[in-house]
Amino acid sequence: xxxxxxxxxxxxxxxxxxYVFEQQLLQGALNIALRxxxxxxxxxxxxxxxxREFGRRFTSITHLPEKYLRETLSIMLQCDFAQPFVGLINxxxxxxxxxxxxxxxxxxxxxxxYQFEQGDHAMRLILSYPxxxxxxxxxYALFSSLDYFFTHQQVKRIVWQLHEKxxxxxxxxxxxxxxxxxxxxxxxxxxxxIQVYLYLRENFNRFLxxxxxxxxxxx
Numbered sequence: 001x002x003x004x005x006x007x008x009x010x011x012x013x014x015x016x017x018x019y020v021f022e023q024q025l026l027q028g029a030l031n032i033a034l035r036x037x038x039x040x041x042x043x044x045x046x047x048x049x050x051x052r053e054f055g056r057r058f059t060s061i062t063h064l065p066e067k068y069l070r071e072t073l074s075i076m077l078q079c080d081f082a083q084p085f086v087g088l089i090n091x092x093x094x095x096x097x098x099x100x101x102x103x104x105x106x107x108x109x110x111x112x113x114y115q116f117e118q119g120d121h122a123m124r125l126i127l128s129y130p131x132x133x134x135x136x137x138x139x140y141a142l143f144s145s146l147d148y149f150f151t152h153q154q155v156k157r158i159v160w161q162l163h164e165k166x167x168x169x170x171x172x173x174x175x176x177x178x179x180x181x182x183x184x185x186x187x188x189x190x191x192x193x194i195q196v197y198l199y200l201r202e203n204f205n206r207f208l209x210x211x212x213x214x215x216x217x218x219x
Contacts, residue, residue: 007152008081008101013039013074018084021148025140031091032144037084041076045086045093046073049126076100085129087141092129095138097145098124102159114181114196119156121149123170132168142176150204158199165193173197177207 001022011017015038022033025036037046050069074084082100086093102116116122125145131137160178162169174180178197 002148002151007099007149007154008079008083011077011083011144013037014041016041019088019120021057021144021151023144023147025144026136030089030136030140031080032140033088033091034085034097034145034148035088036084037073037077037096039070039077042086042093045128046096046126049096049128052129053126085145087145087214089131089137089141094128094129095141096124096126097141099149099155101154114159114161114183114200116159117157118160119154121155121157122159122161123149125160138168138172139175142172146176146199147203147208149203156201160197160199162197163193170195170197177203179203 001011003018008195017036017038019033019035023030024031047066047070050066063207073084076084081098081104082098084096084098087095087097089095100122102120102122103118114138123145125142127138127141145160149158158178159170162173176199178199181194181196181198183194
């Protein structure tokens, strides 16, 4: 099921929204859905996932800019060029995936490592602990997100910027067919260690045609 809601549309942060995308996988054993983020209702989940992500890099998660992160997500919901989605696996919130028009980067931290072109859209994915540690969940979470994004004609290419320490996400990108985009230290500017992965619409369409065989080969 795919909603007729535009990919980018200004939304009230405190509203509750229906699914914009839903599909059954693994012969119906796995249900994955996407819906726009709702604040403050979804914040307890998001905060927990963000603390885990940032906690891997900083010595103390008590210094996390939680207010800033929450305000950033709220701003994204209200603008018309970026959108945060909550991903649900078997009806339980399991991941956060954000998409932003590459021509209108809403987060200055995303600039520097890659020169965005028309049709490029920047993605950020944060998986919950269960999504990472349950067989196939992370692969299908990413797969379903891409499936939904590429149904929108303005999305020509997904740009996923990852830190070199994010080994799990880098492996996930490689498994699902992202192409590594080499950058130089100069191109990365103030963001050393950033690696860029790209997914073209035509490449995903080819992957989609044979995804059942591909996914069965995943470890």
